Amino acid sequence: MRGRAFACLWPWLLWPAAALAHQRGGEAAGLLSGLGHPLSGLDHVLAMIAVGLWGAQLGAPAIWLLPVTFPMVMALGGMLGLMGLRLPGIEVGVAASALVLGLAVLREARPRLWLAAAVVGFFAVFHGHAHGTELPPGANGVAYSAGFVVATGSLHAAGIAIGLVHRWPAGRVALRAAGACVALAGVAFLWRALA
């Protein structure tokens, strides 16, 4: 009987201990996934570019204040999502962001700086909550977050770069037309979200 007990003990002793080591893994997958995720949804892409366009129309200091505000508040929304706090009407908020920001570009709206930052920040929460938490299995969360924030910031930069045509009369008209397109897309997104 003792012999059997020892026989059972042997395989148990040879069983590998759980490795608490975390030879880092999933960074590449996380970073690439984070970089690609904001580009995979048209609603996110259009809203981010519209932030840049609007900033370019408003000029300094909004041209850099809005893109500084957005990633931070968006991350705050993502953090709330990761902590399990539910926000109502996320998809509606994301769709409405494209509509409102598109209309702002179309009308060349010039609110006070704090109001423009508040509008951008308000919608950023929805974008962060909706997209910041979609980590693929096996990917590294920190690397995903870095990729997500960098890609979003790069979309703002692209919007600002496009918005620089604002200094020419024809460019100003083209910008307003782009704003109209973003607003129309926002209507479509809103329709889909409410349907």
Next chain:
Amino acid sequence: MTRVRLAAAAGAALLAPAVANAHLMNSGFGPFYDGLAHPFLAPDDLLPIVALGLLGGLAGPACGRRVLLALPLAWMVGMAAGAAVGLPAAPAWWSSALTAALGALVAADRRWPPAAVTALAALAGATHGLGNGRELSGVNGGLLAMAGIACALLTVTALVGGQAASLRAHWARVAARVAGSWIAGIGLLMLGWTFR
């Protein structure tokens, strides 16, 4: 016979693999280079270093020099304390919150008092150093790996801080602030992951 079996069982127990807590990547060049590569492969360690480099540099060369001294020194003290005394590492949420706060301070681009920036550098260095030291205690070549980590963070702080201190153009300072906002954003999301 029972003694023989017990001895055999004890021998088998010696063969059972121990739990490994280290997390250095294996560069293939030895522990010093493993440590040297570590901050570049661990964004949670790299981000506060970059943020502090920017913060110190934007506050002026004198403040940048203080950060350059305080951050690696505190990091090394933290590593020594973690490895030798076995002081517990700071919780992950603390490190993430600190990263977010440092990024937000860079984004704000105020003229922060040099003493406060130096204290933050010392705090961040000690916090992260403790974690590194604890993970490397008992690892073969741990001391060399720690030296590698210290060299890497000294280099990054010097490069980033020096570059930030030399920024004169308005757009360049704005770019630094945008980088700070990105670091703050990543820190906030890191904070969210710790609570998930």
